[in-house]
Amino acid sequence: MEKKYVYSFDEGNKEMKNLLGGKGANLAEMTKIGLPVPFGFTISTEACNRYYAEGQQISDDVAQQISYNLKKLEEKTQKKFGDPENPLLVSVRSGAVISMPGMMDTILNLGLNDESVAGLADLTQNERFAYDSYRRFIQMFCDVVLHIPKHKFDAILEARKAEKGYESDVDMSSEDNQAIIEAYKRLVRQETLENFPQDPKTQLIMAVKAVFNSWNNPRANVYRQLNRIPSDLGTAVNVQSMVFGNMGNTSGTGVAFTRNPITGEKNLFGEFLINAQGEDVVAGIRTPQPISEMDKTLPEVFLEFKDIANLLENHYKDMQDIEFTIEKGKLFMLQTRNGKRTAKAAVKVAVDMVSENIISKETAVSRVEPSQIDQLLHPTFDSKELDNAEKIAQGLPASPGAASGKICFTAEDAVAAAKNGEKVILVRLETSPEDIEGMIASEGILTARGGMTSHAAVVARGMGKCCVSGCSDIRVDEHKKTVYIGSEEFKEGRYLSLDGNTGFVYSGRIQTKEPELSGDFSLLMSWADEIRNMKVRANADNPKDASIAVKFGAEGIGLCRTEHMFFEEERIPAVRKMIVADTVEERLKALDSLIDYQREDFKGIFKAMEDRPVTIRLLDPPLHEFLPHHDEEIQALSKQIGIEFYKLKTRVEELKEFNPMLGHRGCRLAVTYPEIYEMQTKAIILAAIEVKEEENLDIIPEIMIPLIGSGKELEYVRKIVNETAVQVLKECDTEISYKIGTMIEVPRAAVTADEIAEHADFFSFGTNDLTQMTYAFSRDDAGKFIREYKDKKVLESDPFQTLDKQGVGKLIEIAVELGRKTRNDIKLGICGEHGGDPDSIDFCQSVGLDYVSCSPYRVPIARIAAAQAAVIAKDQSK
């Protein structure tokens, strides 16, 4: 049998979204449940894909199916395409599976030509309307189908209006329109060397092709990328017979939401306009009235509409966004879809619908976009002010929130300015661990380089601080303390505003709004917690972050990095002494002066987390990160710690690496300088002992060894850690439990996880580094080309944002399988940035991890996402 590419509205239903697009499926569904829908048909997404597969040609069988359905439509409406007496007019609309504003939207009144326009005039008893419609149809068709620049049509129209001295389009007579139509047609001949197509079927085929083509226009591509919509879905085309809302005072058109999409309140929310077509609402010729006013003008129709709106919401079990037209007192439904809503509304609608018994808690939890939750947790710009703000650059939306402040170019300047009560935006080429204090002092961070998991991005997210990274539109001159954005120069002290949700950079100052969390939010989160199987932990390196994490519902710490602790002002000299030490004795001496700091660090974190598990990662970065690199700084350090300049400089040189990411770091430090991990282990165990004594908390520290690549390596380092722990406990004559595990972040660790598991109590997938190694992408360098990769569709998404399931995920699957083979009860988690990404969390559920860990500010997102993943898993196992 021939493959079916075209479906009339009575052949489909709402489950056929993939085939008919969202709009088409819903039109079919409304038809099916008996609602008044103008008849029509949908050309499927498969037809679109075939169109591309065949070199942008509509094949004969698709064309035949369109003709066949057109005939059916003519029969049903008792009208004929191009009929001068009783012409069939149609709207043509694109309709993708996932609604996409980048695509061609609508052509109205297709079917009009020099003859049928007369029929329309007769039919509507309104010649002016008919010619106005024809004129607009030509203009719209020429714009979206023939791609003739719109301004050329506007010029003709304006010329006529000027000639006649009209102020508005409404002043134009039917004759004016006819004259303009003739001028338009001449323009078409000039531009295309052909006449404006008079045959409605030709018009239709051309319009269908234009919709198909719009699937691949640049705007649509960008939109898909931003929203991670696959590029091979294709779009459907809906062809629907026209109804007219402009046939007098019993006609009209409108749009309504079944609930308030801003607040979520249960009230019909929308607008309508009497004696108008949809277009008029958009054109803004007259101001539409609130939907509730319809009660007064068309009370019966309003009652019918309210019933239908109610019915649709109950049918779809979600808030609906409905378009309708009233033709001479008769209501027609033109579209229904799940309504877009603010984060606040999303939460309220979901919670309300549970109490209204419309949906289950599982469904409620699944209704809220986890990324929307983020909006609720961070400051945002006042939307009115934003409209007037000057957008001057765009970078990566590296850490959510909004911030305004004066530009500073160094961490010291930022700290100083903040002390003076200034709000600061720290602008850097890129940040490094030495900038931490400056980042803390700033409202937001803007960097020219670095991707979504660059130092700036990771640290800012950890701090819940707004950050725009990898903004290649700016050129930073740190020495001159100035930044060039476009052709403008911004010196130190000038105001900039950053939107970390969009990556936009604005000139000047914009007011921000603080987030408020509602009771509905807490309720929804509690349902999420009931539903999910995976635990949610946070990445936190200090007691403050740990407290925030607990506040946001973290059930433990999945990653406590110890390197940030090393950078604090009073400690860094000792750290540096330790690094430049020539002998084990010198190194031990330097480490000795650090142990009390570390012990206090850990005590603070243990206390903040109470009885929740805390995973502490031992020192990870290459040692040269702790050393200064310029001669002046080395000179200063030389004086400070009393080691001669030359020796210090030699050591700095020695520690430099071509590829520090693949260098002497992580557990490799422990193989060469076991004293470091010994000191850290000692601090951890002592802290646990003391907190147990002081607070009676039963702390079970989880000591995590980074960058392990083989079983032997972990065996070696575990022995160092374990012997130290045993000795400390012996010396203190006490007992506490502790666990020793490792990160799986080196590809080799994944494929040899069976051997590694022999020495590990737990695995934590360090997916940042694992992604770096698996892809051979340096996250600090890849920003530049990853963007190009996405533009060229070589990458669907940034693998540092969304876990690459196929590659990195494959390694994780291998590691999970091998790890569990050796040790069935091994605890498995993830602590890379992906631990806070909903899509990646779904993957974590599917491979059976025990927990995810993410920045404190992403904990609520992760809780929701984990619940959604659990719902999906449950559905799939059915």
Next chain:
Amino acid sequence: MEKKYVYSFDEGNKEMKNLLGGKGANLAEMTKIGLPVPFGFTISTEACNRYYAEGQQISDDVAQQISYNLKKLEEKTQKKFGDPENPLLVSVRSGAVISMPGMMDTILNLGLNDESVAGLADLTQNERFAYDSYRRFIQMFCDVVLHIPKHKFDAILEARKAEKGYESDVDMSSEDNQAIIEAYKRLVRQETLENFPQDPKTQLIMAVKAVFNSWNNPRANVYRQLNRIPSDLGTAVNVQSMVFGNMGNTSGTGVAFTRNPITGEKNLFGEFLINAQGEDVVAGIRTPQPISEMDKTLPEVFLEFKDIANLLENHYKDMQDIEFTIEKGKLFMLQTRNGKRTAKAAVKVAVDMVSENIISKETAVSRVEPSQIDQLLHPTFDSKELDNAEKIAQGLPASPGAASGKICFTAEDAVAAAKNGEKVILVRLETSPEDIEGMIASEGILTARGGMTSHAAVVARGMGKCCVSGCSDIRVDEHKKTVYIGSEEFKEGRYLSLDGNTGFVYSGRIQTKEPELSGDFSLLMSWADEIRNMKVRANADNPKDASIAVKFGAEGIGLCRTEHMFFEEERIPAVRKMIVADTVEERLKALDSLIDYQREDFKGIFKAMEDRPVTIRLLDPPLHEFLPHHDEEIQALSKQIGIEFYKLKTRVEELKEFNPMLGHRGCRLAVTYPEIYEMQTKAIILAAIEVKEEENLDIIPEIMIPLIGSGKELEYVRKIVNETAVQVLKECDTEISYKIGTMIEVPRAAVTADEIAEHADFFSFGTNDLTQMTYAFSRDDAGKFIREYKDKKVLESDPFQTLDKQGVGKLIEIAVELGRKTRNDIKLGICGEHGGDPDSIDFCQSVGLDYVSCSPYRVPIARIAAAQAAVIAKDQSK
């Protein structure tokens, strides 16, 4: 049943090497085939491993089995341990599975004590000998078992000799020895607070423990590492009743090879000494006689010995290294083993044994250590001169051969010196592509940094040039043009000598010998070629290397890197212009001036290779490698190519990366700048067309795209390459075949090889980079800690030298399986440095690769190794 740890010589055979060690298994074998072997027993390697497992204790059951076998030995010899009348004396020797000079060797005459020494005097009718033996036994036992410093014994001995005015030990009387023995025993009491053990059983157990301990002494550990011997094999201990070669003129001792171990000639080769114990030969008291002289002194014994030697060689089917003792005219065999031999001898013995019908061609090919072949292909130091040379440092044996020359510190200096007819050793902190000309001009290269696959190492091997890399014993000051080695300073112009086979650096000049290749060598190689299944290709970047590769038997080029071509003096300005270009047009213009060079490069290579396949890898390194980095150089370049300094400097800064290995390189360049690969593809196809026309050679270029990480990426880049090729062929109106494939060098590529294979005609495993990513080891940085990892037994071997089968190999296996699943006939090869490593070649055979590719100078090694791998595979499939 109780596990057996001790085997008497009549219970074993030569197949039991793993259990009894090499020496023990061969003693058992000789016993089994009826040769005169003094009776004894072997304590197994399992006993050694158990000794370590139980905290260095000999467990009761092992001790009981030793006692039992001792009793058996007493019965067999009719002697008794410690018997003052007829004492049983034994030798105790270590015997590992693989012979290891680092371990304890031998204790003779164990069983002597204050009483049994009298028995020995009676038995030998030689009181002086008996006390001399006892004295020596105490001294040896105290040295190797009790670890009392040897010099303390020497002091006692020398004092006595001085007192008596003796010139040599021979002058000493029995009384002297007795007096010294008493002094020795006093010393033992002082040092150990115990008496010298008089109980022979105690002596034995202590000696056995000492042998076990010697398995883990530092020398043994180093030896195992150097020779890649696993550290968990353990050693066996052989306990054998003593025979005496010093019982008059019908007694004696000797060592002989069944063939000449230096030349391989078929002649008994060795030495013997009448009336002496083995020790005397070593002590050098008298000069031994050539073995052939035995014909005169002990003709009958000599005849018997010749028969036995012959029998042993035929029995073992290999040249034997035999130790024997004659006691009162009776011949005893003390050891036989396969004799160590020079590379030259190895080849001759293998070839001769085939013509003598002793072994098959397969066995002959398997007999030659592939690494020995290397010695035959490169210059070596004159061994006599080497003995007198001053060894001053040791680095990694990065590229074989030997070289002497004057130190130069820059590539320019090296080129200049070479032009003046000087022999040059280039000494650098590390080399970079800019040093190529200097490396070509030098005899050898010494670097302070970098591992076995650092730039210096890889390039030097490619050039067949001696290189010692990662020599951390030296401190290079390139600005002052001086290098500090130990406490000495070596200025420019001073002589250094490098041994690339050992990594040793010598002060001054040492004469080198050029290699000669024999007819036997060619014959053996031809057998290897018959036997192997895998093809052997070479990595060659220019016509000269290609010709060398063909000469060494390469069957194609597996990797032609194109980046080296970019560095030549006349091209680099155009390359740099291309890199700093702002627009596609500028870039195209710069590329246009390169295309003719590239085309000529490829033509030269195609012509050198004739009809052999040539795989050309498109540009791989990050672009900043081609740019200068210091302000002065940038200034110079700015003038040269007429681009302002600031702009140039900005571009240099922009291109800098934190981790260039994981940065913007390989096919990523083609995604952002497709023009580069287009130019290269054009040059390749044009070259093939022209060579076809000029030489009538049917060239099928294999175009290889580096650093691919996903199927989509290869699809994208393949399209660029393919469309270019199609267009060139169309423009030239001709047809040639070409293949487009990819390297598998990114872990992600391995795990998604099924998708990648959809777009690849071939895969070539780039195991250098794959090892870097899989381990997260930067090969330029890892040298430092890899050595420490090996010392601490965390790594068995350097994964850049020997393919890591477990990790990297696992990824290769996955890729082979997935790749073949998609495309059954996909051609699979390896072009990393491992392609020339025998052990890795064996792995390549086992996973079913079609070819290996390595430096031209390693092609013969790879041919032999591939043949050996084929023999092993065939044996295993039986």
